[in-house]
């Protein structure tokens with residue numbers, strides 16, 4: 001049984017004297033800034049009381065003899081145990097009972113009875129989400145700062161989420177609920193970085209925002225620290241390769257983001273060669289959440305999923321971008337350049353260029369193919385902007401018309 005009692009004097013002082021106090025076996029005193037914790041290891045509450053109470057008296061005595069005063073009302077205690085039921089130890093500071101809590105916060109980490117860190121994950125996720133929402137107000141989906149600046153601003157969210165990850169990552173990630181809480185907070189930040197609709201799934205948003213899932217980043221931090229202890233510190237490049245490899249596993253396993261996964265099946269190519277910026281229109285094209293009749297109908301903003309330009313039952317991103325005859329002219333330049341009709345399976349090439357294994361050895365030929373890929377990427381981006389821009393304008397006009405004349409048959 002562990003019993004840390006954290007308490008503070010409310011004054012910044014040097015605690016060297018406290019740390020040098022003679023302590024009984026099973027007791028350890030930890031101090032940082034104005035926070036002192038007494039950690040006791042014992043099998044039951046009686047032993048905890050026998051160990052901790054005299055230690056608390058010693059500390060109070062040292063404080064008094066040095067003209068300092070403890071704040072008993074700020075002191076609290078948590079029992080760290082796997083036992084389902086246990087008697088709470090009765091601890092006192094200057095006659096005040098130290099309350100036994102389900103969790104205590106020490107140096108920014110919330111320690112709970114079972115050391116599951118679920119409460120910690122829940123607390124930091126709530127704080128990070130709040131920060132992400134506040135920062136999102138500075139970043140409208142249309143216009144506003146570039147994706148690089150958005151990522152930089154949102155790094156505040158990552159700092160909050162990953163604080164102390166080395167300590168909690170292993171336990172937190174055993175609990176799906178905690179992982180989801182952290183990912184949901186990260187999603188709020190990623191939605192604005194990648195200019196996505198709020199309905200886009202966490203996994204698709206993180207890919208477009210080029211943000212590896214916070215759960216993988218947490219594990220990576222722990223792994224790096226552990227490796228450092230053995231002297232085999234991985235390079236930043238090796239760490240990134242491993243994160244992207246694990247991210248690919250999550251990407252393949254997710255049941256969400258079906259359309260995005262079809263367009264961007266290989267995260268390694270996306271990470272190393274994909275565009276560093278995704279526009280508002282490109283985000284709609286890559287997620288299928290945007291100005292498409294089927295999406296609007298699913299969100300109850302349209303009466304039918306049918307295409308308004310041709311007799312097709314479902315107007316989704318695939319139909320609009322690759323098949324609807326209304327947009328043949330917008331596709332023409334890219335079709336000519338590719339010498340074939342553009343299809344969803346071409347999107348990885350169009351956004352990430354040729355696979356390194358497909359590049360020829362001949363430097364001149366390689367240069368020519370890379371230049372062609374750059375042109376094709378630009379033409380694809382132009383095509384998406386043209387189609388989505390015009391489609392949005394038409395949709396706005398249609399909605400305006402509906403508002404003016406809501407019952408055209410009457």
Ligand SMILES: [Zn+2]
Pocket residue numbers: 307308309310311312315319323324325326
């Ligand atoms: Zn159509």
